[in-house]
Amino acid sequence: MYKIILSFRYLFKKRISYLAFLAVALCVFIVVVVMTVMTGLVTDFKQKNHSFVGDCVVGTESLVGFTYYEDFIRILDKEDFVESVSPVIKSYALISRVGSERSYGVEIMGIDAVRHSGATGFGKTLHHRKDDVSKAFEPVYDLEKIGCVLGIDLTLERDAKSRYLYEASPAEIAYSVSCFPLTAKGALAKAAAGLVNTKTFYYSDTSHSGLARVDGSTVYLPFDQAQLLCGMAGPFKRVSWLHIKFKPDIKLEAGCEKITSLWQRFAQERKAELLDRVTVQSWKDYRRELIAGVEKEQTMLIVMFALVGITTVFIVFVVFYMIISHKSKDIGILKSVGVSNGNIVTLFSGFAFLVGVLGSAIGAVGGWRFLVHINQIEDWLFEHFKFQLWDRTIYAIGDIPNAIDLKVLAGIILSAIVVCLIGALLPSWQAARSKPVETLQVSQL
């Protein structure tokens, strides 16, 4: 009982104890804020990629594409674990505003807007046609014209705070899109006749996927138009990718394995040349190059925080060493009334535990309050000092993520308490082993 009483009294009556739990509070605060923001960004990035791709993709990186996709789609539509399938033409084109001589390279995706919204989150990325995806390629100013949906960074300006300036309705702009159609063998289809297919499309909507590369370089076209432009129409129609969404209760790996086995059987039966280049990938594998980088940053951050943790252990060790050194007289008194070495260690471990709990609580609450207001703080800093944590013109980030993961928070608090116990262990043990006569000698006072 004396251990509990003394632990609490040391915590609140000794000013030096404030140093200890403020150090812990500061470390917890920093870790909570940085981990929440970083984890939020990584999770957000992964979610956006998942939404962009769907659950699984079947296709080829080759610009030639593959055949018999309609047959395979019929097979997939019969499977009870598949919710939706969207065929996609993916290629590269030159785009220019009609009347302008300037053109630039873009990636074109030919899609059926309704099917693609069923398999991916495409519908949610639209601005004007979010409520009726079937009209994505119908410009409001002229429903007869063939529309195109542009990545948001290709069309909209940003304000001083890097927020997009949305229009009430899409401006009437015509774009000329030029493609190099390829044969099934991969040769230029129009080698003897001008090389390119060109068609005019009318700006019908923007797509804001949240992925910088996609929003800055992708133009969505109606599927059949893109197929014609790329030379993939004809007697043996070709497509680049099939984007697939599984039913909600299907696990990703299990679903992809089933698709792989279906495709292998299909390809074996058809034995067509282009089919051997086709791969089946989960969305994670398909976007591995992009996700891996961000995951690596997260891993590095965790490693760096582990080093911060080691530094924190050292800081806590130094503070506890100072506190316990000041308590040498108390230790001598306690030993003179029969307190054992083990109980001395327990006493200071209890004190360290309280420092950890109190410091973690302060740090966690402080971190939570800071995160709740982090975007307002950034807005204030931008208004007064033109400071932004991430330049929104470079990074595809909206609001700074601030949702605390309770499991992560629990892990941080537990780690802080363990760090305190470790930091106090050596000084406690040294103190416990000290001889009472040495600490109680007159010369020690």
Added chain:
Amino acid sequence: MRAGPATTALLISDSMSKDEFILRTEGLYKAYRMGATKVSVLKGINLAVRKGEFLAIVGASGSGKSTLLHILGALDRPDKGVVRFEGRDLSRLGAGELNRFRNKMVGFVFQFYHLLDELTVLENVFLPAMVSKGVVGWLACRRLAKRRARELLVQLDLDERAGHKPYQLSGGERQRVAIGRALMNEPRLLLADEPTGNLDSATGNAILNVFGELNRAGQTIVMVTHDERIAQIAGRIITLADGKIS
């Protein structure tokens, strides 16, 4: 201090051993290393203390009297020799037994009081009782322990200071709190190391009177002092010089 039949009943242990000597030492030697030099502090001490005796050990500064007292109370170990408490060789006691010995059998009073600053006067007095119990055990016996502590404070004229902290007390009051703590578990032996060394003469005399009353009530006391006048209150005086009893 207000003494009476109740005090006697509280202070005298009711389970006396048959041996008339409570404490014996045989050939005690103790040396300390000071850098490269080894300084012999005790050079063969043979001592016997009777039950109920008030023994004063007198010696100059550096004569080894505090070292002897610490060894008698198992706060330190001799290099050579035996200390027997009620016939038991202290060197054969394990760590746990030594802790229980210091908690139950011996009470220490130091020159500089050595009270815990974070505890109140009452808490400092019942500290030895808390130490000997776990949390559950303490919750079961705390009323009894607090009652005993309050009784001791009444006897030591400190009942109005129970809620104060040590820094709020005078030197004499702090020393009386230290005496109360030393008596809390009704120890067989009270060891006092220069108990008046940090007090003025009037306050010091008051403390000595307390010791006198305790001894008259049956408490065995061994007191160490450098002042022969203070030692006069004891029933027997021995002098320590050059590590030996002269």
